[in-house]
Amino acid sequence: xxxxxxxxxxxxxxxxxxxxxxxxxxxxxxxxxxxxxxxxxxxxxxxxxxxxxxxxxxxxxxxxxxxxxxxxxxxxxxxxxxxxxxxxxxxxxxxxxxxxxxxxxxxxxxxxxxxxxxxxxxxxxxxxxxxxxxxxxxxxxxxxxxxxxxxxxxxxxxxxxxxxxxxxxxxxxxxxxxxxxxxxxxxxxxxxxxxxxxxxxxxxxxxxxxxxxxxxxx
Numbered sequence: 278x279x280x281x282x283x284x285x286x287x288x289x290x291x292x293x294x295x296x297x298x299x300x301x302x303x304x305x306x307x308x309x310x311x312x313x314x315x316x317x318x319x320x321x322x323x324x325x326x327x328x329x330x331x332x333x334x335x336x337x338x339x340x341x342x343x344x345x346x347x348x349x350x351x352x353x354x355x356x357x358x359x360x361x362x363x364x365x366x367x368x369x370x371x372x373x374x375x376x377x378x379x380x381x382x383x384x385x386x387x388x389x390x391x392x393x394x395x396x397x398x399x400x401x402x403x404x405x406x407x408x409x410x411x412x413x414x415x416x417x418x419x420x421x422x423x424x425x426x427x428x429x430x431x432x433x434x435x436x437x438x439x440x441x442x443x444x445x446x447x448x449x450x451x452x453x454x455x456x457x458x459x460x461x462x463x464x465x466x467x468x469x470x471x472x473x474x475x476x477x478x479x480x481x482x483x484x485x486x487x488x489x490x491x492x493x494x495x
Contacts, residue, residue: 279363282355282363282368283363283367283368283371286351286354286355286363286368286371286372286375287371287372287375288375289347289350289351289372290347290348290351290371290372290373290374290375290376290379291375291376291378291379291384292379292384293343293346293347293350293376293379294343294344294347294375294376294377294378294379294380294383294396295379295380295382295383295384295385295390296339296343296383296385297319297383297385297386297390297391298335298336298339298340298343299311299318299319299320299321299323299324299332299333299336299340299391300312300319300386302324302329302332302335302336303324303327303329303332306329306332307329307332309327311323311324311327312386312389314326314327315327316481318391318392319383319386319390319391320336320340320390320391320392320394320395321333321334321336321337321340321395322426322483324336326481326483336395337395340380340391340395340396340399341395341396341398341399341402342399343376343380343396343399344373344376344377344380344395344396344397344398344399344400344401344402344403345399345400345402345403346399347372347373347375347376347399347400348369348372348373348376348399348400348403348404349403350372351368351369351371351372352365352366352368352369352372353365354368355367355368355369356368364450364452366449366450366452366453367450367452369403369404369453370450370452370453370455370456371452373400373403373404373453373456373460374456374459374460374463376396376399376400377393377396377397377400377460377463377464378463380393380396381393381463381467392430392464392467392468393463393464393467394430394434394464397434397460397461397463397464398413400460401437401457401460404441404446404449404453404456404457405440405441405444405446405447405449405457406446407440407444407445407446408437408440408441408443408444408446408457409437409440411436411437411440411444412433412434412436412437412440413433415429415432415433415436416429416430416432416433417429419432419433420483423482424482424483424484424485425475425480425481425482425483426483427468427471427472427474427475427480427481428471428475428480430464430468431464431465431468431471431472434461434462434464434465435461435465437457437461438457438458438461441454441457
């Protein structure tokens with residue numbers, strides 16, 4: 278039944294997103310709990326902030342890859358299924374949301390995870406390459422000027438749906454178009470504390486002394 282296929286897609290994407298790479302890498306290589314460092318976030322920014330730049334870069338790469346892989350794998354499996362085929366676009370849309378939610382609410386760490394930025398980037402790269410690269414450019418520019426990872430992440434999330442509307446990418450159905458708006462909104466919503474600290478001038482500025490418990494995106 279198609280319902281079973283949808284459930285399988287959701288489960289596969291969620292469990293893939295739930296792999297807490299930041300937590301695993303820091304535990305393996307430094308025998309530390311990243312949740313006890315800095316902001317307590319398991320994402321790449323906090324891993325770097327804890328002093329493990331190499332592990333932070335690897336965390337970012339792996340989190341991006343799991344977002345991309347979830348969309349690619351679930352869409353591909355739905356397209357080639359000869360038993361309970363479902364539209365590939367709907368499978369990709371469901372996978373995109375579930376992999377991001379898996380990262381944010383990982384089952385392995387008491388449903389507490391990261392903020393979904395790197396995983397969302399992987400999703401965006403799979404759904405719309407050029408808009409994703411353009412949004413990444415916004416992040417780079419904002420971060421270079423402000424040194425706020427959170428601000429760059431928020432503005433990039435806002436910019437992605439705009440770029441997806443303006444720039445060419447593969448034809449998409451309404452489900453995927455909706456996800457290109459919903460996923461950035463989830464990322465932005467997870468930054469509500471960062472937004473408050475930015476407005477108060479208390480947000481952590483990358484490379485500066487760590488005087489707050491806040492963090493940017495991860």
